[in-house]
Amino acid sequence: MAQRGTLGVAVIGTGKMGADHVRRLAEVTNGARVAAVVDVDAERVKRIADGIEGCTAHTDAAAAMASDGVDAVLIASPGPAHEAALLTAFEHDLPVLCEKPLTPGSASALRVLEAEQKVGHRLVQVGFMRxxxxxxxxxxxxxxxxxxxxxxxxxxxxxxxxxxxxxxxxxxxxxxxxxxxxxxxxxxxxxxxxxxxxxxxxxxxxxxxxxxxxxxxxxxxxxxxxxxxxxxxxxxxxxxxxxxxxxxxxxxxxxxxxxxxxxxxxxxxxxxxxxxxxFEDAYDRQVQAWVDATRRGEVTGPSAWDGYxxxxxxxxxxxxxxxxxxxxxxxxxxxxxxx
Amino acid sequence: MAQRGTLGVAVIGTGKMGADHVRRLAEVTNGARVAAVVDVDAERVKRIADGIEGCTAHTDAAAAMASDGVDAVLIASPGPAHEAALLTAFEHDLPVLCEKPLTPGSASALRVLEAEQKVGHRLVQVGFMRxxxxxxxxxxxxxxxxxxxxxxxxxxxxxxxxxxxxxxxxxxxxxxxxxxxxxxxxxxxxxxxxxxxxxxxxxxxxxxxxxxxxxxxxxxxxxxxxxxxxxxxxxxxxxxxxxxxxxxxxxxxxxxxxxxxxxxxxxxxxxxxxxxxxFEDAYDRQVQAWVDATRRGEVTGPSAWDGYxxxxxxxxxxxxxxxxxxxxxxxxxxxxxxx
Amino acid sequence: MAQRGTLGVAVIGTGKMGADHVRRLAEVTNGARVAAVVDVDAERVKRIADGIEGCTAHTDAAAAMASDGVDAVLIASPGPAHEAALLTAFEHDLPVLCEKPLTPGSASALRVLEAEQKVGHRLVQVGFMRxxxxxxxxxxxxxxxxxxxxxxxxxxxxxxxxxxxxxxxxxxxxxxxxxxxxxxxxxxxxxxxxxxxxxxxxxxxxxxxxxxxxxxxxxxxxxxxxxxxxxxxxxxxxxxxxxxxxxxxxxxxxxxxxxxxxxxxxxxxxxxxxxxxxFEDAYDRQVQAWVDATRRGEVTGPSAWDGYxxxxxxxxxxxxxxxxxxxxxxxxxxxxxxx
Amino acid sequence: MAQRGTLGVAVIGTGKMGADHVRRLAEVTNGARVAAVVDVDAERVKRIADGIEGCTAHTDAAAAMASDGVDAVLIASPGPAHEAALLTAFEHDLPVLCEKPLTPGSASALRVLEAEQKVGHRLVQVGFMRxxxxxxxxxxxxxxxxxxxxxxxxxxxxxxxxxxxxxxxxxxxxxxxxxxxxxxxxxxxxxxxxxxxxxxxxxxxxxxxxxxxxxxxxxxxxxxxxxxxxxxxxxxxxxxxxxxxxxxxxxxxxxxxxxxxxxxxxxxxxxxxxxxxxFEDAYDRQVQAWVDATRRGEVTGPSAWDGYxxxxxxxxxxxxxxxxxxxxxxxxxxxxxxx
Missing domain, CATH: 3.30.360.10 (Dihydrodipicolinate Reductase; domain 2)
Known part of the structure; x- marks a missing residue:
């Protein structure tokens, strides 16, 4: 990925945490834009997307990840939905910032580890923002x-x-x-x-x-x-x-x-x-660090192993x-x- | 100015402080881009502009302010050059973030006050970043x-x-x-x-x-x-x-x-x-606040009166x-x- | 005991801690005097007593406690010697400030508790100076x-x-x-x-x-x-x-x-x-509080039960x-x- | 003066500050006793003296200083009375702890300096307790x-x-x-x-x-x-x-x-x-330091020059x-x- 282009991020989940990440990416972070938002609540997700230039609304994470201009994924859906979203991101070879927990349990976390290893390079940063x-x-x-x-x-x-x-x-x-x-x-x-x-x-x-x-x-x-x-x-x-x-x-x-x-x-x-x-500053720094590293083609934060x-x-x-x-x-x- | 578009900033002066502001606008601030850079040192200013997508290099502030995509001006040249740069910005009706001092002396500062009043609305924020x-x-x-x-x-x-x-x-x-x-x-x-x-x-x-x-x-x-x-x-x-x-x-x-x-x-x-x-955080917040206000069409920081x-x-x-x-x-x- | 008279204290043990208590009673505390000092080292105890007006030297705790002008006892000998010294003080019905530990073990401490109860009123304060x-x-x-x-x-x-x-x-x-x-x-x-x-x-x-x-x-x-x-x-x-x-x-x-x-x-x-x-101030306050209470005929500090x-x-x-x-x-x- | 004997102090003035010094000397300080108290209020001074063993009551400072067992003077009367009390103490060659001010004015303070110099050795400590x-x-x-x-x-x-x-x-x-x-x-x-x-x-x-x-x-x-x-x-x-x-x-x-x-x-x-x-501790330390120095025959605290x-x-x-x-x-x- 070229350093110059802004990073198009698909945000999965637009509850309290997800909505806050959308705001952060749109108004605080340098070098990123919200390219897609995903939520099971179709009305809410459309309302959010309408407020952001060039942002598409989805109820299906896979569709969002496949859409134009999406370079990376931020998962902020409830924990039980993380595994599926992570595996889909791996299919699209997309870097992911996944809110904690990686998955709610070590067994599912192990499956994520295995899937990421199959991709052959690290894609996941877990949201341990401290x-x-x-x-x-x-x-x-x-x-x-x-x-x-x-x-x-x-x-x-x-x-x-x-x-x-x-x-x-x-x-x-x-x-x-x-x-x-x-x-x-x-x-x-x-x-x-x-x-x-x-x-x-x-x-x-x-x-x-x-x-x-x-x-x-x-x-x-x-x-x-x-x-x-x-x-x-x-x-x-x-x-x-x-x-x-x-x-x-x-x-x-x-x-x-x-x-x-x-x-x-x-x-x-x-x-x-x-x-x-x-910890608001820590959240801001976490997302900025993730965006900066991702634009450089690197994965630097807490890994899926840390999540497991x-x-x-x-x-x-x-x-x-x-x-x-x-x-x-x-x-x-x-x-x-x-x- | 529409809220949505990023703010194109011309940075006047690329010494230590100006170069730092260029870096800040390019890598930290949300919602702005460096549209033009100005310095008497033609070589240096070209080298800086080359590193930033869509940024033009100038040795003349007026030319920079007149160039395409410039929505606002950040003055970081030596104090004695501020008055001329401010007056030129006023001619282009461009919002300005002017590093302190506004001008080096109350007489010249008074001339700036008068010129801004002739424009009929506030354009100047002085860089009292504390x-x-x-x-x-x-x-x-x-x-x-x-x-x-x-x-x-x-x-x-x-x-x-x-x-x-x-x-x-x-x-x-x-x-x-x-x-x-x-x-x-x-x-x-x-x-x-x-x-x-x-x-x-x-x-x-x-x-x-x-x-x-x-x-x-x-x-x-x-x-x-x-x-x-x-x-x-x-x-x-x-x-x-x-x-x-x-x-x-x-x-x-x-x-x-x-x-x-x-x-x-x-x-x-x-x-x-x-x-x-x-005070690095204060500089970051100052420029972000200025960019945010300017994109909303407002002038909120320390005024030319404060400078005077x-x-x-x-x-x-x-x-x-x-x-x-x-x-x-x-x-x-x-x-x-x-x- | 009348409030007015100064408290004559027999100090048992003149090692580092005991010598410090002798100094404290002689030079810092109000209302007390060192009436007797006891140590197995006859030479040392004589040297210390000679430096204090009206102070007698002893190698035997019982003799010191029986001597004229002794109103109370401060035990600063090694822990294993505490039980015997306490029981002797009880025989003379003398109030005691006993450096910690009361005794080195709960069994011997229990014997002290029983002996103090036989006296029928509290006599012991343990030196928990914190x-x-x-x-x-x-x-x-x-x-x-x-x-x-x-x-x-x-x-x-x-x-x-x-x-x-x-x-x-x-x-x-x-x-x-x-x-x-x-x-x-x-x-x-x-x-x-x-x-x-x-x-x-x-x-x-x-x-x-x-x-x-x-x-x-x-x-x-x-x-x-x-x-x-x-x-x-x-x-x-x-x-x-x-x-x-x-x-x-x-x-x-x-x-x-x-x-x-x-x-x-x-x-x-x-x-x-x-x-x-x-904690020097705490030691000073502890001894002063013990002297003041003893002169009032009271026992106020940590008890033998606390020691046990x-x-x-x-x-x-x-x-x-x-x-x-x-x-x-x-x-x-x-x-x-x-x- | 021998180190061994307790210091007999005449306290001049038994208002709030003087009464506090009487309490301090009687109940806190080591090595001193209140030998005499002086106040224009004959009833109050008698009541105070009656509470202290071996203490005499006076309405006249000179009489107190001349009485048996008085080794030193603590002046806590109102400032305007200090000069006279100091000069009387000098006549009796008595060490003095004088509450601040030495005297209320530099002219009277100069007279005190001259009188002390005539005695030929320092007698005065001023009560700058900080x-x-x-x-x-x-x-x-x-x-x-x-x-x-x-x-x-x-x-x-x-x-x-x-x-x-x-x-x-x-x-x-x-x-x-x-x-x-x-x-x-x-x-x-x-x-x-x-x-x-x-x-x-x-x-x-x-x-x-x-x-x-x-x-x-x-x-x-x-x-x-x-x-x-x-x-x-x-x-x-x-x-x-x-x-x-x-x-x-x-x-x-x-x-x-x-x-x-x-x-x-x-x-x-x-x-x-x-x-x-x-500052209660400072008052305690000040008086203890004065008593200790006086018993050693020394004057160590702030001098009459400091008062002037x-x-x-x-x-x-x-x-x-x-x-x-x-x-x-x-x-x-x-x-x-x-x-």
Whole structure:
């Protein structure tokens, strides 16, 4: 693909996340255009397409991918629809940015790995957008310098104001802690080998039936211990913090000290109230980085392997949550294709 | 101008700042393209134009502005060339983003004001990019809520690692403190009425002949007192901080606490080493905001009046520096056109 | 005991800790005097007594306690000698400040509990001095207001620069984590019911044979989860931090932001290098509070029960460290005497 | 005076400050006892003396100083009574801790200097207690290492919640900014040579007739520039902050980050509400240091010269406030006695 031309993107799924990606590609990203939008809701998808010059509306992903001017695919449909959309994209040899999860389960993720390997070159980037957050990127860069030595522990805090109706303990692992799984694997460069879930007496803020908060412990292949406070009805704000403890020092992100006030007997600042406020820039950077790499003919972000490995850790996490005790993670051997 | 079409920009001046704007428009900004580049160095400008699809090279600003596909102008040439470029843009009725200073002096700035008024509608945005910095924007938004009450004082710190060769005490006012002049006027919504400059014994880090640091005090039309530590050979980093003291509280920005480490007996973080690291995002947002507004047919940023008023304060500042004591700022009456 | 008279204290043990308490009582504390000192080293104890007006030297604790002018006892001898000294103090009905551990083991601690109950009133305060640290005290006071709701989790960091020669994994529980055991019980007002110890690959800084760092998890009777990073060869400083996560907010201490510098590209401050620098004030306050209460005829600090319960948690901790897995803590029923 | 005996102190004045010093000497300080108390209110002074073993009550300072067991004097009477009390103490050759101001005016302070010189050795310590604050002491120690280079500027913030009834603009200099005068002289080791006072439009919180806040600028003999925000009806808390800007870095104190909470959308901590909360430890340390030095036969704290020089700067400050402009400070030559 020539660097010069803008990248024509087909966006699959125009729910909250998909619509936001359409807006981003149209109004924020440099070098891309929304060439096609796909949704099962024909009326909605037509309305969205009508607002964008040169954009076609589809209810069928395959048709969208086959249409003129589509150079790449952004999958933002519900998780269970990802596998089919990915396989179709592979048939068209189209680069894909696939919102997390790659697929909802390690078995289906394995099928995607196999299909991508058959294509013979990488096409998939999974939407683990925290890797594009400025603070996490600084933390990773610092670890990469080696000046702090080998990581021994990683402490994480993941706090949401409140959960939406219908949020389950299982989603707490699959939708929330999944981010710390990816971050752990990426920051430490090691696979997660075991998961333990500890459950304090639930907060009175937790909806009936939701075990919240929880305290999740990962062990990694390199012998690091990782803990995650997952606390999704904390009431006070959206807060994501991480501290890596290395042999010669520690490094911490997530304090968020931009604007500090003195008022009414207190000093301090505001806490973000949702992930948009905290991570909007990361989403912007993720999509820009994907567009830039794709225009250069490269695939640089989190791979389908990252999607698969995380799915396997989620399965162990849900078992640890249900059964108690320490659950080992089972992964297939990593194909050389993904090394 | 229709919202849909991308904005064709002629960039005047391709030195360090102009080249950076060309890169930004081509690779970062959404909705714009570099339609023409202008420089007195014919070879350089051709080399730059050749790297961008559909971009023409010029050594004459007027020719560039007259060429096909140019919808707007970004002036990044040396200050003394601004007046002529602005007047030419006015003849073509082209919206302009003009790097600071608007012009180097209040007399020439006044001529620009008059010319813009003759056009009959605003065309000029001056490149006071700090207004687009996330932290300053949060500070302004907080002041605008009124919850802290009326501003009484504003404390500023402006620190550079070191000055380039040839940097003079006059430039310290015109190139450095000029930012605090704009920020003061913008944050407080008041004109600056007097300037005093206090000079400590210079730092041993200051080059021979440069009075550095200095301590500058502004008085404003609303009775606020503003102080600026300008300290441009501080050695340790690039640091811009501001604290507004209001009737019911204070608010401070610039601490920069993104990544905090514990290492070798110390906790803390790194300090930016230049304005690019600190304000690159602000430049990106400034140009994006200008492109977005221009495509909507609006002019929203700092106006030519802001450019003029700041030039007048600079003149008072240089006099205060040279003559000592308190120098009053003289401004013409603000035309209704700029209210 | 009349409030007016100064408190005559017999200090048992004049090693590093005991000698420091002698200095403190003589030069810092208000309302006390060192009436007697005891050590097996007759020469040393005579030398110390000679430097203090009205102080007698002894090699036998019982003789010291029986001597004129002794109103109270401070035990700073090695742990194995504590039980005998405590029982002797009980015979003389003397109030005691006993350095931690109360005794090195829950069985001997139980004997102390029984003996104190036979006396019929409380005499013992155990030297858990962190309760007298200003920051921990503020944290406790905030929790007591109830404004943050019920505590759900407690995260602790306990970092030392390096361990002395001969420091063992067992001492890491008994001498270091013991502080977090007491703090957990005190802050949450709940007994610890189970202990799990996780062991990352040791740091290269750890001496041969020492498993360092470790990650210790407590469960409490009220269903809270408590984690402790114990990291005693971290190299960079002595750092004790705690964050309590409650239903409606969190509270954190230990950042230590007294003096903040900008220098050589970094902002931040120094980290304490040992417990003296961090907790000297807490030792001073502890002894002053004990002297003040004793002069009023009261016993107010951590009790013999706290000493016993902590000894039992230490035993579970050492088993968890050795055997792996989750070890339950076994406590006798708490006597009404200690409620 | 022998090191061993406790120091018998006569406290002159038992108003709020004096009564607090009586309590401190009786209940906090090591090595001192209140031997006599003096107040014009005979009933009050008797009530206070009756509460302390071995303490006599007086309405006449000279009688108190002549009474048995008085080894030193602490003057806490109103400023206008200081000169007489000091001269009487000199007659009895008694060491004195004199609350600030030494005397209310440079002329009377000069008389005290002369009288002390006639005694032939130093007797006076002036109660500039900020020098005993842990944070200021750390700042001073850091400056003394020389690692930051020569101080160029000093920025100060001095904020009170609200002023008591009857507080005047003159008191704002003499009672509030006086602390920054002493701190400037002590931290920089330089005399203040000129004072300028800038007055923003007063806050709506300021009582009728009080010009509050003000912005005070000092120039020093070594060419440093010092600014003070004095803001005594700020409403939100009691806050004292200082930042020294040196050739190779800056150092700041006063942020007060002991306990940090996340709650209700905000992170941060509480601000002290009065000087007792902020500086109680400094008062304790000051009196302990004075008692310790006096028992050793030494005088170590701020001298009568410091009291005189500060009085002279106050006079210049009040003139600058009244007359406007820059007022030079006039000092007599510093006697060798005080070097």
């Amino acid at each position: 890797r594009y957050d400025t603070e996490y990127a600084k933390l990773k860069a610092l670890l990469n310098t080696g000046q702090l030595g080998r990581p021994l522990m990683l402490h994480n805090r993941h706090r949401n104001v409140a959960t939406p109706p219908g949020f389950t303990s299982e989603m707490l692992i699959n939708d929330s802690v999944v981010h710390e799984m990816d971050i752990t694997r990426w920051l430490l460069g090691q696979e997660i080998t075991a998961v333990t879930v500890l459950k304090p007496t639930p907060s009175d803020n937790a909806p009936e039936g939701l075990q919240d908060p929880q305290f999740v412990v990962f062990e990694t292949a390199g012998g690091a211990i990782v803990d995650v406070e997952i606390n999704v009805n904390c009431g006070f704000g959206y807060q994501v913090q991480a501290e890596v403890v290395c042999e010669r020092g520690t490094a911490r992100i997530g304090d968020g000290h931009a604007l500090i006030t003195n008022q009414a007997g207190r000093w301090g600042g505001t806490i973000a109230q949702d992930f948009v406020e905290r 490995a995380t799915a396997a850790v989620c399965e162990a996490g849900v078992r640890a949550q249900t059964e108690g005790g320490r659950i080992e993670v089972e992964l297939v051997e990593r194909p050389a294709f993904y090394s | 207004r687009y910095d996330t932290e300053y924007a949060k500070l302004k938004a907080l002041l605008n809520t009124g919850q802290l009450g009326r501003p009484l004082m504003l404390h500023n710190r402006h620190r550079n690692v070191a000055t380039p060769p040839g940097f003079t005490s006059e430039m310290l006012i015109n190139d450095s403190v000029v930012h605090e002049m704009d920020i003061t006027r913008w944050l407080l919504g008041q004109e600056i009425t007097a300037v005093t400059v206090l000079k400590p014994t210079p730092s041993d880090n200051a080059p021979e002949g440069l009075q550095d640091p200095q301590f500058v005090v502004f008085e404003t039309a609303g009775g606020a007192i503003v102080d600026v530590e300008i300290n441009v050979n501080c050695g340790f980093g690039y640091q811009v901080q501001a604290e507004v003291v209001c009737e019911r509280g204070t608010a401070r920005i610039g601490d920069g606490h993104a990544l905090i480490t514990n290492q070798a007996g110390r906790w803390g973080g790194t300090i930016a080493q230049d304005f690019v690291e600190r 008023a700041t030039a007048a304060v600079c003149e008072a500042g240089v006099r205060a520096q040279t003559e000592g004591g308190r120098i009053e700022v003289e401004l013409v009456e603000r035309p209704a056109f700029y209210s | 309760r007298y640290d200003t920051e921990y005290a503020k944290l406790k006071a905030l929790l007591n207001t109830g404004q943050l709701g019920r505590p759900l989790m407690l995260h602790n960091r306990h970092r030392n620069v390096a361990t002395p020669p001969g420091f063992t994994s067992e001492m890491l529980i008994n001498d270091s984590v013991v502080h977090e055991m007491d703090i957990t019980r005190w802050l949450l007002g709940q007994e610890i019911t189970a202990v799990t110890v996780l062991k990352p690959t040791p740091s290269d800084n750890a001496p041969e044979g020492l498993q360092d760092p470790q990650f210790v998890v407590f469960e409490t009777a009220g269903g809270a989860i408590v984690d402790v990073e114990i990291n005693v060869n971290c190299g960079f400083g002595y750092q004790v931090q705690a964050e309590v996560v409650c239903e409606r907010g969190t509270a954190r201490i230990g950042d230590g932001h007294a003096l903040i510098t900008n220098q050589a590209g970094r902002w931040g401050g120094t980290i304490a290098q040992d417990f003296v620098e961090r 319960a902590t000894a039992a948690v230490c035993e579970a901790g050492v088993r968890a460290q050795t055997e792996g897995g989750r070890i339950e803590v076994e406590l006798v029923e708490r006597p009404a005497f200690y409620s | 020098r005993y604050d842990t944070e200021y002491a750390k700042l001073k120690a850091l400056l003394n290492t020389g690692q930051l280079g020569r101080p160029l500027m000093l920025h100060n913030r001095h904020r009170n919640v609200a002023t008591p009834p009857g507080f005047t603009s003159e008191m704002l200099i003499n009672d509030s900014v006086v602390h920054e005068m002493d701190i400037t002289r002590w931290l920089l080791g330089q005399e203040i040579t000129a004072v300028t006072v800038l007055k923003p439009t007063p806050s709506d919180n300021a009582p009728e007739g009080l010009q509050d806040p003000q912005f005070v600028v000092f120039e020093t003999a070594g060419g440093a520039i010092v600014d003070v925000e004095i803001n005594v009806n700020c409403g939100f808390g009691y806050q004292v902050q200082a930042e020294v800007v040196c050739e190779r870095g800056t150092a700041r104190i006063g942020d007060g980050h002991a306990l940090i909470t996340n709650q209700a959308g905000r992170w941060g901590g509480t601000i002290a509400q009065d000087f007792v909360e902020r 020089a500060t009085a002279a700067v106050c006079e210049a400050g009040v003139r600058a406030q009244t007359e406007g402009g820059r007022i030079e400070v006039e000092l007599v030559e510093r006697p060798a006695f005080y070097s």
